[in-house]
Amino acid sequence: MKSRRDFLHQSILGSLTAGTLGFWAKATEWFDVPEKGAFPVVIATWDNQKATQAAWDVLSKNGRSLDAVEAGVRIPEADPLDTSVGYGGFPDRDGNVTLDACIMDEFGNAGSVNFLEHIMHPISVARKVMEETPHVMLSGSGALEFALSKGFIKEDLLTEVAREAWEKWKITSEYKPVINIERHDTIGMVAIDAQRRIAGACSTSGLAFKIRGRVGDSPIIGAGMFADNEVGAAAATGLGEMVLRTLGSFLIVEEMRRGKHPQKAAEEVIRRLARKYPKDCADNQVGYVVLDRKGRHGAYSLHPGFNYSLYQGGQNLVVEAGSLFAK
Ligand code: SD4
Numbered sequence: 001m002k003s004r005r006d007f008l009h010q011s012i013l014g015s016l017t018a019g020t021l022g023f024w025a026k027a028t029e030w031f032d033v034p035e036k037g038a039f040p041v042v043i044a045t046w047d048n049q050k051a052t053q054a055a056w057d058v059l060s061k062n063g064r065s066l067d068a069v070e071a072g073v074r075i076p077e078a079d080p081l082d083t084s085v086g087y088g089g090f091p092d093r094d095g096n097v098t099l100d101a102c103i104m105d106e107f108g109n110a111g112s113v114n115f116l117e118h119i120m121h122p123i124s125v126a127r128k129v130m131e132e133t134p135h136v137m138l139s140g141s142g143a144l145e146f147a148l149s150k151g152f153i154k155e156d157l158l159t160e161v162a163r164e165a166w167e168k169w170k171i172t173s174e175y176k177p178v179i180n181i182e183r184h185d186t187i188g189m190v191a192i193d194a195q196r197r198i199a200g201a202c203s204t205s206g207l208a209f210k211i212r213g214r215v216g217d218s219p220i221i222g223a224g225m226f227a228d229n230e231v232g233a234a235a236a237t238g239l240g241e242m243v244l245r246t247l248g249s250f251l252i253v254e255e256m257r258r259g260k261h262p263q264k265a266a267e268e269v270i271r272r273l274a275r276k277y278p279k280d281c282a283d284n285q286v287g288y289v290v291l292d293r294k295g296r297h298g299a300y301s302l303h304p305g306f307n308y309s310l311y312q313g314g315q316n317l318v319v320e321a322g323s324l325f326a327k
Contacts, residue, residue, distance in 0.1 A: 069200060
């Protein structure tokens with residue numbers, strides 16, 4: 001039988017332990033303690049496992065997250081079967097493939113190109129803008145001239161498959177670009193390396209059969225992607241017009257700065273979209289992938305069907321994200 005004294009001892013010990021654990025949980029928040037085995041880590045929109053693999057190849061050799069996200073994004077950019085990014089991307093309504101991309105490093109430097117034609121790797125041009133010019137963004141023919149001056153090669157990016165899809169679209173062409181709620185391939189990728197440097201990148205050919213000159217969210221810092229080494233990073237996919245109106249990636253990072261877990265931050269921003277733009281949200285998809293400084297991740301979308309690629313702890317996974325609306 002326990003004596004009263006034993007009981008008291010145990011209770012005191014119990015509350016001290018609980019108190020210590022509670023204090024420790026709080027302290028890990030305050031002192032920015034990372035999740036165990038969290039780094040390095042990379043996350044990307046959609047089933048982009050080859051891209052996360054390429055990023056991991058850099059990260060696992062103690063490489064820099066900036067190099068990792070550039071290497072990762074270059075994979076779909078060169079893939080002719082990926083009809084939303086780079087080579088093989090669907091053209092605008094006049095048959096031109098026009099590309100958007102942006103990149104950020106751990107210092108908060110940013111580079112971006114939009115409405116760029118004939119260059120297979122806009123992400124690498126965006127990096128050159130960031131590192132070799134005093135500017136953040138170059139556009140259209142100026143971006144092309146800049147790329148050529150840096151040794152990039154001018155190429156025809158319209159594949160037969162993309163041309164045929166465009167020809168088919170022209171038969172019934174009603175100009176109403178809708179990002180439906182099925183699969184797309186725009187790549188947004190964010191990563192944290194072993195030295196805890198955060199970087200992000202995003203690349204797309206934008207909406208299929210868009211009006212010539214249309215630019216979406218993907219090259220806009222804070223919309224298609226945002227990275228802040230103090231907090232974390234986020235990247236978007238889906239209907240750029242909706243992401244632009246809310247600067248979604250920036251907003252997610254700011255939600256995390258105020259203390260939200262990456263998952264909760266993504267959910268909050270998707271809910272805000274639905275509140276403000278219920279009509280647009282009914283049949284258009286938007287999704288985000290998110291990492292925070294501790295190596296925790298999150299992903300969320302308006303509609304079911306959004307998956308993401310996550311490479312962490314030596315495992316390359318494709319995971320179905322949660323969504324606000326049910327099937
Ligand atoms: C855009 N956000 O240009 C891009 C499109 C996209 O998967 O994400 N497609 O609006």
